[in-house]
Amino acid sequence: MADYDYDVLIIGAGPGGYVAAIRAAQLGLKTACVEGRETLGGTCLNVGCIPSKAMLHASEYFDAAANGSMAKMGVIVTPKLDLPAMHGQRQDAVKQLTGGIEFLFKKNKVDWIKGFAAFTSADTVEVAGKSYRARNIVIATGSSVTPLPGVTIDQKVVVDSTGALELPKVPKKMVVIGGGVIGLELGSVWRRLGSEVTVVEFLDQLLPGMDMDVRKEAAKIFKKQGMALKLGTKVTGVAVKGGKATLTLEPAAGGASETLEADCVLVSIGRRPNTEGLALDKAGLETNARGQIEVDHDLRTTIPGIWAIGDVVPGPMLAHKAEDEGIAVAENIAGQTGIINHAVIPSVVYTWPEIAGVGLTEEQAKERGEIKVGKFPMLANSRAKTNHEPDGFVKVIADAKTDRVLGTWIIASVAGTMIAQVAQAMEFGATSEDIAYTCHAHPTHNEAIKEAAMAVTGKPIHI
Numbered sequence: 001m002a003d004y005d006y007d008v009l010i011i012g013a014g015p016g017g018y019v020a021a022i023r024a025a026q027l028g029l030k031t032a033c034v035e036g037r038e039t040l041g042g043t044c045l046n047v048g049c050i051p052s053k054a055m056l057h058a059s060e061y062f063d064a065a066a067n068g069s070m071a072k073m074g075v076i077v078t079p080k081l082d083l084p085a086m087h088g089q090r091q092d093a094v095k096q097l098t099g100g101i102e103f104l105f106k107k108n109k110v111d112w113i114k115g116f117a118a119f120t121s122a123d124t125v126e127v128a129g130k131s132y133r134a135r136n137i138v139i140a141t142g143s144s145v146t147p148l149p150g151v152t153i154d155q156k157v158v159v160d161s162t163g164a165l166e167l168p169k170v171p172k173k174m175v176v177i178g179g180g181v182i183g184l185e186l187g188s189v190w191r192r193l194g195s196e197v198t199v200v201e202f203l204d205q206l207l208p209g210m211d212m213d214v215r216k217e218a219a220k221i222f223k224k225q226g227m228a229l230k231l232g233t234k235v236t237g238v239a240v241k242g243g244k245a246t247l248t249l250e251p252a253a254g255g256a257s258e259t260l261e262a263d264c265v266l267v268s269i270g271r272r273p274n275t276e277g278l279a280l281d282k283a284g285l286e287t288n289a290r291g292q293i294e295v296d297h298d299l300r301t302t303i304p305g306i307w308a309i310g311d312v313v314p315g316p317m318l319a320h321k322a323e324d325e326g327i328a329v330a331e332n333i334a335g336q337t338g339i340i341n342h343a344v345i346p347s348v349v350y351t352w353p354e355i356a357g358v359g360l361t362e363e364q365a366k367e368r369g370e371i372k373v374g375k376f377p378m379l380a381n382s383r384a385k386t387n388h389e390p391d392g393f394v395k396v397i398a399d400a401k402t403d404r405v406l407g408t409w410i411i412a413s414v415a416g417t418m419i420a421q422v423a424q425a426m427e428f429g430a431t432s433e434d435i436a437y438t439c440h441a442h443p444t445h446n447e448a449i450k451e452a453a454m455a456v457t458g459k460p461i462h463i
């Protein structure tokens, strides 16, 4: 029909939406992307993955100089913190990368429609008072911070992840509510820069969803680094007075409450899908009990012509998952076969050391049948040992009968880089023997993956 403005209109320019827009345009579809923020790139580039990694990377250098690990290698320095400069390089990274997406939109002829979109019907949205009709609409509106009932985020004393990236000075005492990915990454940043950090976690272990061995070992490592952990504890209130916070804590299992003082409180108890203001009802769409938009394997919603991807749909809230769904949705719209293997999505916590996993945890794998597990400590890996990085291990989980790799979990300085090898192997349906007999360069951290795979059959060399 001639009266469509676009073949594809995407709502949201995060890693899901901007990637979908570029791929759709590459496939010859007339494409627009609506974004309400001043800059493209969504949560990830503006206030998520990128700025957090800028602060993690810089604070890692500071910590290495301050905690004696550089001195151990004969480099003696006394670090002096220039926090405005550290923030400056963070802002610079964000500016360059978000500007890069704008360049890619121009290069690929994607129209950026500025403003917030709301449906007026199943094929039309309104943005800043103007209507746009599209043959296909992709909802890629992402997620926002889950608030803690009764706790007001003022971005001064009580902050969310966005506020925690921008603190103008190092707080003396910081309390992190939630021992998940954000709490541990941003808690690590400020601990390295000098804060006394306490993490309060409702569950009895950190990092829900990860392998239990990893969760327990991570807790030991963070404690050793000086982070105080209050596990099995919930925050029931935060009162702010005179620039200080008093938190009320209760054991999750019930019992007497206690209080904790802090100069800064980070609320990091999860994120929730963004659907408010979209007027989904005008398109005939509903959300599920968790506020997400349900999609089928092809990323179609229940309404023909409307698709959804990224944090707003079920699944892990990860940028690379959103990106892969962005490519797949565009290819499906163009009549191709968009493929995402939701069973092989790596997840990485960018702390020191890094924590990474792909596939099933040992607990999940055991529930499905008989398994074999091979473990190898980083202490016995020559490169990690030489680099003074003894913490962590690699654990490979394989099916006992077929030997097919079901999952791998890693704690190591470069676990986030190492895990890609296993994801690729799993994508090809590798067995632990395939990994064990693949020649790995020496000396590399990745040799620990080979050794853990050898350990599945009980025959590692270096332990």
Ligand code: FAD
Pocket: 011, 012, 013, 014, 015, 016, 017, 018, 034, 035, 036, 037, 041, 042, 043, 044, 045, 047, 048, 049, 050, 052, 115, 116, 117, 118, 140, 141, 142, 143, 161, 162, 182, 274, 277, 278, 309, 310, 311, 312, 317, 318, 319, 320, 321, 322, 350
């Ligand atoms: P988003 O990136 O949230 O983008 C959605 C966009 O849609 C936003 O820009 C929003 O303004 C826009 N929008 C919403 N509603 C409308 C509307 N009605 N009209 C127009 N525009 C709209 N993931 C990783 O994989 N690795 C990491 O290291 C990592 N670090 C993170 C660190 C932090 C501090 C945070 C908060 C998150 C991190 N994440 C990380 C998660 C990652 O940012 C998200 O999974 C990812 O951004 C989701 O992409 P998305 O495209 O679905 O949504």
Ligand code: NAD
Pocket: 148, 177, 178, 179, 180, 181, 182, 183, 185, 200, 201, 202, 203, 206, 207, 208, 233, 234, 235, 268, 269, 270, 271, 316, 317, 318, 347, 348, 349, 350
């Ligand atoms: P999360 O779900 O990872 O962790 C939240 C934690 O808060 C959980 O452990 C939960 O048990 C705990 N919690 C909930 N209510 C509590 C309470 N009242 N008191 C104490 N603890 C409580 O959520 P997050 O850390 O906020 O991160 C949000 C999302 O962002 C995650 O889904 C994650 O995938 C994504 N993210 C990813 C990365 C990465 O890939 N490196 C980095 C940051 C964020």
